[in-house]
Amino acid sequence: MRIDAKLKGEVVRLFWARSRRLFVSPKVVVGKRVDRAESFGKNIILKLEELAIRLHLMMYGTIHLYRLDEPLLKPERMVRLWLEGDRLRLVAYNAPIVELDSYERLMSRLRVELGPDPLRSEWNPEEAARRLKASGTKVGIALLDQRVIAGIGNILRNEILFRAGIHPERHVDDLNMEEVNRIVEEAKRLTDMFLKRKIKGERIGPILMIYNRFRQACINCGGPVKFYLQEPIKRKTFVCERCQH
Ligand SMILES: [Zn+2]
Incomplete structure (x- = not known):
């Protein structure tokens, strides 16, 4: 996955998400390193040490990766998740599902939800x-x-x-x-x-x-x-x- 290769190793400096499904405090994401991005069904999972972010884009969500000096290509009101490291910024627009939890809990929930x-x-x-x-x-x-x-x-x-x-x-x-x-x-x-x-x-x-x-x-x-x-x-x-x- 393209996100995986580019984002791997990035240390989170800024994190913000608009979601009711943040099961741990968003503050703890800052300072974590992105280990990898993986997929499970149509979900994208970003693993950040012991934490994980789950994104599901359905039909209308998109993910953009920007350099820090690049402007957003879509309106800010569409932003659901903002994750920024030292080199790159990941922005998810209109993603209907944004979850933050421990990696273990999030994955075991997905194993129940998904075949x-x-x-x-x-x-x-x-x-x-x-x-x-x-x-x-x-x-x-x-x-x-x-x-x-x-x-x-x-x-x-x-x-x-x-x-x-x-x-x-x-x-x-x-x-x-x-x-x-x-x-x-x-x-x-x-x-x-x-x-x-x-x-x-x-x-x-x-x-x-x-x-x-x-x-x-x-x-x-x-x-x-x-x-x-x-x-x-x-x-x-x-x-x-x-x-x-
Ligand atoms: Zn035939």
């Missing part, structure tokens, strides 16, 4: 399969539930199901374990692939097999690609009904 994350070292495919099977809903909906598998967004969801040959409207109760495992394997393989391209600065467009291919022939069978909004989540869904059952 296994394919990008983390503790990734557990059996646990992901168990949660998917127990989700009690359609597989297309379950895959976006962060308590099932953390970090899967809508593009990935479409690509995973196409490659696994599973229709998004299938109920998880009707999936056999071989199908569940196939979905979990694709989830791991594709999240890795997406991340690798992101790190290299390559677009993901060229590797997509079903997403946004409405009105084009299915890449596998040449059949029509159907587009609809899956209910009740109303997310863009692409499916080839010849290849996905």
